[in-house]
Amino acid sequence: MTDNDYLIAWGLYAFAALGCLLVWFKLTGWMWRYLREPLRVIGAVLLFCPTVIDPVKEKYAPALAISALDLGLKVGNNVWRAALDLSTYGAVALGLYFIFALIRLPFLRKKKARQAHAEAAAAHAAAEQKEDDQPFASQDADRYASTSAEPAKGINSAPGGRYRVEPKL
Incomplete structure (x- = not known):
């Protein structure tokens, strides 16, 4: 194998390994973050870890491929070297x-605290906005409640004992 063929083979392998890594990222995408990320690291190591196949010529090959071929075909003694490299x-x-x-952990905690603070501020602003929608309304909930123990039952009384308030023109 010439040097040019060697580089072409590694280029093809790198392209295929990137495709396999993309598939691995898609397969692990649904998982919890602290399980997904180490699995992705392990997948990248398995795909891109090289091992020496010829120490004299300094030729390398993917360690996973060497170990699979040596174990499957029961030839060579590169399995232990490939396993050690992996x-x-x-x-x-x-x-x-x-x-x-x-x-990264402290930065994520700060980000979560900032998001919680921003959500609380947004909820507070929404509550103030809701209060500001009725600028002439009283802040008291029982502003128009009857002060007597038993409200008068008349035309303008509501079933809950509260009076209906008509606006003055």
């Missing part, structure tokens, strides 16, 4: 992800 890259990638998640 576990090493996986541990480093998950460690970096957990550090990133710990750094």
Whole structure:
């Protein structure tokens, strides 16, 4: 295999691996954030982790493909090297992800607090707007309630004992 063929093969593999990673992102899209993101990191490591196949020529191949082919065809001794590379890259990638998640956590909490404060302010503004819709109404709920113990039953009385108020012109 010439160097040009080697680069073309890696380019084709990278294109296919990006497609597989996109499918993996779609498959894990419905999950809880703290389960989805580590699974995506593991998927990326499995797809993009290289391993040495020829130490003399410094030729690399995808570790997942090498381990699957060596185990499936029962040839070669690159399975253990590929498994070691996969576990090493996986541990480093998950460690970096957990550090990133710990750094991101205070920012997410601040964002959630800001959103709760903004929602409370919007609810307060909506309540004030509702009160301002009737500028001449009293703030008291029982402004027109009867002061006597038993309201008079007349033409203008409501079933609840409250009087109907007519506007003055």
